[in-house]
Amino acid sequence: MSVHINTPLNMVDEDASSGSGDDVNMVDGHNKRQSRIPSSSGRQKRSRKATGDAIVDAMLEIAAASKMRAAAILKNEDRFSISKCIKVLDEMQGVDQRLYFLALDLFENPNARETFMSLKNERRLTWLQRKSDTSLIP
Numbered sequence: 001m002s003v004h005i006n007t008p009l010n011m012v013d014e015d016a017s018s019g020s021g022d023d024v025n026m027v028d029g030h031n032k033r034q035s036r037i038p039s040s041s042g043r044q045k046r047s048r049k050a051t052g053d054a055i056v057d058a059m060l061e062i063a064a065a066s067k068m069r070a071a072a073i074l075k076n077e078d079r080f081s082i083s084k085c086i087k088v089l090d091e092m093q094g095v096d097q098r099l100y101f102l103a104l105d106l107f108e109n110p111n112a113r114e115t116f117m118s119l120k121n122e123r124r125l126t127w128l129q130r131k132s133d134t135s136l137i138p
Contacts, residue, residue, distance in 0.1 A: 079117065080110065080113040080114045080117050081113070082107045082108075082113065084117065085103075085107045085113050085116055085117060086104070086107070088116070088117065088124070089103050089104075092121075092124060092125060093125075094125055095125065095128070098132070099128055099129065099132055102128065102131065102132050102135060103116075103128050103131075106128075106131060112131075115127070116128075
């Protein structure tokens with residue numbers, strides 16, 4: 001009889017009259033037969049480990065994606081920062097004091113900053129003037 005060392009074995013109660021007696025051992029006064037059926041706990045442990053590894057991998061991917069998104073947001077915020085908008089505003093020709101301070105109020109809105117910075121230089125003054133005209137309407 002050959003026994004596989006790496007395969008877990010289950011012990012099964014049997015009385016002395018059953019089976020051939022080849023694989024029967026006496027343990028604590030009871031006949032025990034060694035079964036060659038691998039226990040399912042070995043497969044469950046491997047399955048749990050694989051599931052755990054998959055969860056860890058997924059969490060690492062989520063963390064990496066979150067870091068990339070945060071970096072992109074910071075980069076985007078820096079690109080449309082109030083200080084950059086003011087620098088561009090200061091370099092513009094034809095901006096009177098009233099329009100200048102209206103622009104500063106507009107720059108408190110992130111969407112307005114993005115719009116202002118995304119416009120071509122020649123369109124920015126017209127956009128500010130239109131915003132000035134609509135701000136006077138109650």
